[in-house]
Amino acid sequence: xxxxxxxxxxxxxxxxxxxxxxxxxxxxxxxxxxxxxxxxxxxxxxxxxxxxxxxxxxxxxxxxxxxxxxxxxxxxxxxxxxxxxxxxxxxxxxxxxxxxxxxxxxxxxxxxxxxxxxxxxxxxxxxxxxxxxxxxxxxxxxxxxxxxxxxxxxxxxxxxxxxxxxxxxxxxxxxxxxxxxxxxxxxxxxxxxxxxxxxxxxxxxxxxxxxxxxxxxxxxxxxxxxxxxxxxxxxxxxxxxxxxxxxxxxxxxxxxxxxxxxxxxxxxxxxxxxxxxxxxxxxxxxxxxxxxxxxxxxxxxxxxxxxxxxxxxxxxxxxxxxxxxxxxxxxxxxxxxxxxxxxxxxxxxxxxxxxxx
Amino acid sequence: xxxxxxxxxxxxxxxxxxxxxxxxxxxxxxxxxxxxxxxxxxxxxxxxxxxxxxxxxxxxxxxxxxxxxxxxxxxxxxxxxxxxxxxxxxxxxxxxxxxxxxxxxxxxxxxxxxxxxxxxxxxxxxxxxxxxxxxxxxxxxxxxxxxxxxxxxxxxxxxxxxxxxxxxxxxxxxxxxxxxxxxxxxxxxxxxxxxxxxxxxxxxxxxxxxxxxxxxxxxxxxxxxxxxxxxxxxxxxxxxxxxxxxxxxxxxxxxxxxxxxxxxxxxxxxxxxxxxxxxxxxxxxxx
Numbered sequence: 001x002x003x004x005x006x007x008x009x010x011x012x013x014x015x016x017x018x019x020x021x022x023x024x025x026x027x028x029x030x031x032x033x034x035x036x037x038x039x040x041x042x043x044x045x046x047x048x049x050x051x052x053x054x055x056x057x058x059x060x061x062x063x064x065x066x067x068x069x070x071x072x073x074x075x076x077x078x079x080x081x082x083x084x085x086x087x088x089x090x091x092x093x094x095x096x097x098x099x100x101x102x103x104x105x106x107x108x109x110x111x112x113x114x115x116x117x118x119x120x121x122x123x124x125x126x127x128x129x130x131x132x133x134x135x136x137x138x139x140x141x142x143x144x145x146x147x148x149x150x151x152x153x154x155x156x157x158x159x160x161x162x163x164x165x166x167x168x169x170x171x172x173x174x175x176x177x178x179x180x181x182x183x184x185x186x187x188x189x190x191x192x193x194x195x196x197x198x199x200x201x202x203x204x205x206x207x208x209x210x211x212x213x214x215x216x217x218x219x220x221x222x223x224x225x226x227x228x229x230x231x232x233x234x235x236x237x238x239x240x241x242x243x244x245x246x247x248x249x250x251x252x253x254x255x256x257x258x259x260x261x262x263x264x265x266x267x268x269x270x271x272x273x274x275x276x277x278x279x280x281x282x283x284x285x286x287x288x289x290x291x292x293x294x295x296x297x298x299x300x301x302x303x304x305x306x307x308x309x310x311x312x313x314x315x316x317x318x319x320x321x322x323x324x325x326x327x328x329x330x331x332x333x334x335x336x337x338x339x340x341x342x343x344x345x346x347x348x349x350x351x352x353x354x355x356x357x
Numbered sequence: 358x359x360x361x362x363x364x365x366x367x368x369x370x371x372x373x374x375x376x377x378x379x380x381x382x383x384x385x386x387x388x389x390x391x392x393x394x395x396x397x398x399x400x401x402x403x404x405x406x407x408x409x410x411x412x413x414x415x416x417x418x419x420x421x422x423x424x425x426x427x428x429x430x431x432x433x434x435x436x437x438x439x440x441x442x443x444x445x446x447x448x449x450x451x452x453x454x455x456x457x458x459x460x461x462x463x464x465x466x467x468x469x470x471x472x473x474x475x476x477x478x479x480x481x482x483x484x485x486x487x488x489x490x491x492x493x494x495x496x497x498x499x500x501x502x503x504x505x506x507x508x509x510x511x512x513x514x515x516x517x518x519x520x521x522x523x524x525x526x527x528x529x530x531x532x533x534x535x536x537x538x539x540x541x542x543x544x545x546x547x548x549x550x551x552x553x554x555x556x557x558x559x560x561x562x563x564x565x566x567x568x569x570x571x572x573x574x575x576x577x578x579x580x581x582x583x584x585x586x587x588x589x590x591x592x593x594x595x596x597x598x599x600x601x602x603x604x605x606x607x608x609x610x611x612x613x614x615x616x617x618x619x620x621x622x623x624x625x626x627x628x629x630x631x632x633x634x635x636x637x638x639x640x641x642x643x644x
Contacts, residue, residue: 050539050543051542051543052539052542052543071542071547072539072542072543073542073543073544073545073546073547075543076545077543078543079540079543081536081539081540083534083536085534085536085537085539085540087537087540087541087555087559088559089558089559098541098544098546098554099544099545102541102544102545102546102550102554103545146544147544150544150545
């Protein structure tokens with residue numbers, strides 16, 4: 001098994017820095033997800049590891065050995081592209097066997113290993129088909145089989161699921177996870193989907209504008225985001241601007257446009273600091289009438305502006321004295337647009353971050 | 358509002374579309390009709406609509422070969438011209454593709470300084486009159502001892518064909534995502550194997566389309582062949598020119614050779630039709 005280590009990796013194109021001093025270590029046999037919005041440099045990072053893009057600075061090491069001087073074909077890596085990239089002029093069997101064919105392996109050996117691999121991805125009945133005759137999910141599995149058949153020391157996946165429909169995506173997620181664990185292959189997986197990253201990865205790296213902002217196990221990144229952008233990207237999409245007015249053992253009190261906001265968050269901040277408080281839509285309670293216990297804080301009156309029904313849950317857009325909050329409620333009841341409601345923001349579920357420039 | 362259903366015939370065309378296609382076909386094909394008649398005529402004078410005497414009836418009354426008999430006789434030098442045209446045409450095509458492929462690849466994929474200038478420069482042979490090029494090339498080739506030779510003609514034919522091939526192949530490369538080549542490299546193929554096993558098969562239809570047009574241009578170039586060949590190397594266009602200037606357009610031999618001249622192109626078009634349809638009609642002549 002191979003350890004993948006990138007050290008201070010940097011890529012500049014003309015004046016723009018696409019990947020900025022990124023260091024990540026993927027332990028042998030682990031799966032790390034690189035998470036970030038499009039254009040954050042995650043794909044460029046992957047391409048540099050594959051040898052398809054030359055880094056401006058930094059180092060890439062497989063098990064402690066720098067591979068910078070090796071061309072892609074010598075690195076013995078597997079890479080699954082976003083668009084599968086099956087060779088259209090070759091059958092499924094030829095596609096899967098290409099890596100072995102190019103290494104000069106005997107015909108019978110190629111046949112045996114291709115069949116074995118197609119069995120693993122459950123496509124042995126399609127070996128004579130051509131890519132244009134396959135569905136998206138099948139093409140994806142052929143692409144994965146083609147990549148794994150050469151026993152690569154490192155597997156790189158560039159948004160491999162983004163072209164599949166929702167149901168198939170879930171199936172393929174489980175499939176990839178199982179396969180990766182069974183083959184015990186060091187994997188770096190690029191995605192912009194936080195759910196995908198959470199489900200698949202042993203560790204998650206979050207990238208913004210070329211920088212690695214946070215790296216850790218999924219629970220940590222999900223529950224303790226380092227800044228409001230990570231929080232936003234991890235689904236805490238409500239951003240509330242405010243100023244710290246009081247700080248005591250029970251928590252921090254913010255002054256926001258709608259009044260006072262209590263946050264039970266660790267750490268100390270100077271009074272008067274401008275901060276951003278974030279909360280997930282599912283952590284806001286929404287009620288039609290005043291709750292009995294009037295001592296519970298963080299209650300705001302608001303008006304429903306938009307309702308989206310998801311079946312099993314309902315999403316509301318609520319306007320509360322200058323605050324525009326998204327609320328997700330697991331319920332089958334539905335309130336209507338224009339209705340007056342009361343929101344309660346759980347102080348324990350609020351995080352605060354210094355305001356970004 | 359109700360939508361009026363447009364009535365389509367069995368071939369899926371509206372009456373206007375069918376009329377348009379037939380009209381188009383007639384415009385292209387009708388000039389050939391007098392040519393075909395002339396090739397079978399013996400006497401055909403104005404204002405007769407058809408010849409007063411045909412080749413088939415006149416050929417037995419004369420001792421020397423006339424009409425089609427003359428065309429296929431050694432006197433016409435037709436077979437020499439066909440052979441020369443084919444040899445030159447295929448040489449030009451191979452050489453031209455070998456030059457154009459790497460250039461097109463770079464133009465399609467790389468950004469470099471003065472790229473626009475290079476692209477413009479590639480068009481200049483299509484802008485400068487052929488006579489100017491022909492005379493200039495002849496003067497140089499006389500110095501080099503290439504005038505009047507096959508090699509000289511092949512080199513001269515590269516002038517109008519290379520810009521054309523580069524433009525066609527550039528659009529072929531622009532339509533080929535680099536993903537395929539990158540995937541092949543990641544799978545362990547070095548650049549040469551990647552080109553041979555991935556790039557070449559994938560752009561093959563484009564190469565066939567480009568190659569066909571290069572061949573057609575080469576087999577139709579008159580001025581350059583005439584100048585550089587100094588009349589010593591006879592190809593179909595130069596032979597045709599000789600016949601037209603000596604016998605006139607409606608001379609049966611001229612008409613016959615004209616029809617024969619069309620054959621290589623038609624045969625090649627039929628052979629490569631499958632590829633051309635994919636390339637040219639799907640992507641157009643954009644470049």
